[in-house]
Amino acid sequence: MVGIVIVSHSEKLAQGVAELAGMMASEAPVVAAGGLDDGTLGTSFEKITKAVDSVYSDDGVLILMDMGSAVMTAEMVLESMPDRKIKMVDCPLVEGAVVAAIGSSSNQNMEEIIEAAQESASEKKL
Amino acid sequence: MTDSNKVLEIIKQISEQIQMEKDFLTELDNVIGDGDHGINMARGFKEVEKKLADFSGKDIGSILKAVGMTLVSTVGGASGPLYGTAFMKAGAAVGAKNEMDGGDFLNAMDAAIEGIKMRGKAHEGEKTMLDALIPAYNAIKKTYEENNDFKAAISQGVEAAEKGVEYTKTIIATKGRASYLGERSIGHQDPGATSSCLMLKVIQRSL
Ligand SMILES: Nc1ncnc2c1ncn2[C@@H]1O[C@H](COP(=O)(O)OP(=O)(O)O)[C@@H](O)[C@H]1O
């Protein structure tokens, strides 16, 4: 199954998103990497690296992130692991995470999950 | 212009200056951001300072790369990956040298700016650190090419960076957190441009 890493400035937000995604697909390897080591707001290169390691397999890992430094720090983690199958997904964090978790638990591959998660951006709520 | 030891000394001085202006940088970020720029930079450079002893004896390229890696790992905000990339690219540009001249500095600064542009998907005029760094680079290059005097060149660079910081007050932020404020970001100087200017001032003072 494709691993999913949720990156946010906020530890609570990342955990909450991972929790929501897990509710829909409890078998999916979803892990949160939010906030700094001391729990304050920010994004941590180390935390994201460890999170990727913890869900990595030959199926690959997808990183979903909120904004600003979350995107830039995730990008740097990716660059530090050039031989690995990891991709960042440009999608709404909550909807994308739910869709990705379901995709992963039903054994979709990385490309299929990316496409589905990106599509969630165009779904209207109202 | 400078050798490895001098580079270490300058980095230490940059750190000290950032600790001193921590509250000021945070205050600026309070107005158009989330009020953590000084805290972020102070945290990152504190870690850099702790590692300076391990860096001694290393070439300039390795020192700058290690500074960049430390900033990426410890700053926490957007300025972490941005300054982190800048120092890492600067280090790669200088390479395994133990002495650098004005030309090396210009190459390093050019690589740093390109790194920030790449990482932040930003360009000049978006109310970011680039609005201090790019005019400073242009001024340093012009003066250095004219008379080969790095001290004179860096002075021109600092002047241009200060003007750049002033300029950030007049424009709307289109990158980073401040961009969510739209027009309300006008009238306030950019924290990142301010910290970039601070670093250049420390370099000027140290030479
Ligand atoms: N995309 C970007 N490109 C270039 N510089 C940026 C970008 N985003 C933010 N910055 C710079 O970073 C500074 C803010 O840094 P900081 O407060 O440490 O991070 P954060 O915005 O994550 O809280 C801004 O003042 C600006 O100069």
Ligand SMILES: [Mg+2]
């Ligand atoms: Mg900030």
